[in-house]
Each structure stands twice: as C-alpha cells, then as structure tokens.
Amino acid sequence: MNCRIAKEAWDKLKLEYQGSDRTKQMKLLNLKRDFKSLTMQEDETITKYSDRIALIVNKIRSLGEEFSDARIMEMVLVTLPERFESKISFLEESKDLSQISLAELMNALQAQEQRRALRQKNVTEDSYNAWLIDSGCTHHMCHNATIFKDLDKTYNSTVKVGNGGYMDVKGKSTIAIKTNSDNQCIIFNPYGEKLLCMKMKSNSFAINCENAIKYAYAGVTQSVLDI
Incomplete structure (x- = not known):
C-alpha cells in the first residue's frame, strides 16, 4: 500500500474493509433487516440472545452508523418471551425505563432467569422423590x-x-x-x-x-x- 499521507491510507483501508458507498449501504440495509427480525427463542438464555444482538449491532456500528442503546433496549423489550413479562412490568412501574442503561436491563433480566432456573432445579429434585x-x-x-x-x-x-x-x-x-x-x-x-x-x-x-x-x-x- 503506497500512500503518501495518512488520509490516503485511511481511505484505502475503508474501501478494502467497508467497500464502496453502495456496498456499505447494502451491508447496512441487510444488517438492519437482521436486527429488526431478531426475536428471543423460548429455549434461549438472555446471555445468548444478548450476544446475538451485540454481534449485529457491532457490525452496524463498524460501518459508521450511529446505533443508540435506547434503540436496542426498545427492541429487547418487545421481543422477549412471555416469561419475562412480569419483570418488565415491575421495571415499568418502579423505574423510568428511559433512565435505565442497557447493561442494567440485561443484568436484571439475567438475575430473574437465574432465579427461575434455581426454582426449577428445586422442583425437579422434589419431583424425583415424589410418590x-x-x-x-x-x-x-x-x-x-x-x-x-x-x-x-x-x-x-x-x-x-x-x-x-x-x-x-x-x-x-x-x-x-x-x-x-x-x-x-x-x-x-x-x-x-x-x-x-x-x-x-x-x-x-x-x-x-x-x-x-x-x-x-x-x-x-x-x-x-x-x-
């Protein structure tokens, strides 16, 4: 790569990794479509769902697109399964969701998921000794x-x-x-x-x-x- 100034080097790197403006727009369009189609599966954990979201969002941001945490939170709240409905209702009643960070939301959901898993484990152990x-x-x-x-x-x-x-x-x-x-x-x-x-x-x-x-x-x- 023969470049005389830093800007030339940067422009060539952008073209190599992001492609032309048209290619970049097509990538963004596809990634945004993938983001909108995201939904959490019934047997999926919050951690795995969060990882899937982060993978797409990071790709979008790497193409220079602004993508706020508030937008991610809105998508998460409307795509969670019914088992999280009580937790979401509690958060809506006890806190201003606009003031909660994405990390706080995910931590609260993970904590509820862990408590539910522990209760289910205890029920399973009790069932093993059932008559x-x-x-x-x-x-x-x-x-x-x-x-x-x-x-x-x-x-x-x-x-x-x-x-x-x-x-x-x-x-x-x-x-x-x-x-x-x-x-x-x-x-x-x-x-x-x-x-x-x-x-x-x-x-x-x-x-x-x-x-x-x-x-x-x-x-x-x-x-x-x-x-």
Missing part, C-alpha cells in the same frame, strides 16, 4: 431407588396406571419415614405388601383417582394413617 399411585390405589410407587430399605430387585411385575398404560416394576421394599417425634415407621400398601419401585421415563403422568383410598398403612404398628 405415585396406580389407578386402583393398590400400589405406592417411586422411581428413586435410594429411599428404599433392602430393595428386592428380584421382584418383577407390571402396574397399570391411570392413562391406561403399563409400567415395569423393578423391585419392592419397605420405606422408613420419620414421625414428628423423630421415630421411624415402615410403610406397606393396604394389603401388607411391600412398596414398589419402578423405572420411569418422566416425573409425572395422568392417573385415575375415581376409586382412590385415602389411607396408607404403617407396617410397624399396623395402624392406619389418614393422608
């Missing part, structure tokens, strides 16, 4: 084998559930639970049989509770516990 009953309420089942005492894995059977399907039973055993007085009692089903453990593909399914029996039996004392 299920079959359509006739003759069996009590759980897919967490670790809570059973001396699990008999040689026992195999099938159980019909409320949606009409059948599930494979992978074993049976007793369950020890603590009472308010810190004692333990062993739970059997209403026929004195040990509880069942089965392999499941999901945490929940439809059950038929029309003939539900509202009792469980304590194996230690054979007393009835109203549930």
Whole structure:
C-alpha cells in the first residue's frame, strides 16, 4: 500500500474493509433487516440472545452508523418471551425505563432467569422423590431407588396406571419415614405388601383417582394413617 499521507491510507483501508458507498449501504440495509427480525427463542438464555444482538449491532456500528442503546433496549423489550413479562412490568412501574442503561436491563433480566432456573432445579429434585399411585390405589410407587430399605430387585411385575398404560416394576421394599417425634415407621400398601419401585421415563403422568383410598398403612404398628 503506497500512500503518501495518512488520509490516503485511511481511505484505502475503508474501501478494502467497508467497500464502496453502495456496498456499505447494502451491508447496512441487510444488517438492519437482521436486527429488526431478531426475536428471543423460548429455549434461549438472555446471555445468548444478548450476544446475538451485540454481534449485529457491532457490525452496524463498524460501518459508521450511529446505533443508540435506547434503540436496542426498545427492541429487547418487545421481543422477549412471555416469561419475562412480569419483570418488565415491575421495571415499568418502579423505574423510568428511559433512565435505565442497557447493561442494567440485561443484568436484571439475567438475575430473574437465574432465579427461575434455581426454582426449577428445586422442583425437579422434589419431583424425583415424589410418590405415585396406580389407578386402583393398590400400589405406592417411586422411581428413586435410594429411599428404599433392602430393595428386592428380584421382584418383577407390571402396574397399570391411570392413562391406561403399563409400567415395569423393578423391585419392592419397605420405606422408613420419620414421625414428628423423630421415630421411624415402615410403610406397606393396604394389603401388607411391600412398596414398589419402578423405572420411569418422566416425573409425572395422568392417573385415575375415581376409586382412590385415602389411607396408607404403617407396617410397624399396623395402624392406619389418614393422608
């Protein structure tokens, strides 16, 4: 690159990387179209969505176009999924959105997303220990084998559930639970049989509770516990 003055060097660099004015305008037009078509996907995180926005905005700005944060914020607020609606409403009621920076908005949205993810994790962990009953309420089942005492894995059977399907039973055993007085009692089903453990593909399914029996039996004392 033979240039006698700095301006000549700068003009040649602009032409090489930005192209002619016509090429530059076409690039800007395409990038602005991409920006307007941006929308956050349901399974996308705020961080990933923010990165996609920044990639386009930085390209626009590199072509010499002014692109304000206020414009970006406006686009973000109207393209977020419904799960952020409560947060946006709170911000609108508690603060002047025109006085909030883009960084503050994204940080607030990320914080809400992290709290929701933590709550969902806790729900999933609770669901893992959830108990299920079959359509006739003759069996009590759980897919967490670790809570059973001396699990008999040689026992195999099938159980019909409320949606009409059948599930494979992978074993049976007793369950020890603590009472308010810190004692333990062993739970059997209403026929004195040990509880069942089965392999499941999901945490929940439809059950038929029309003939539900509202009792469980304590194996230690054979007393009835109203549930």
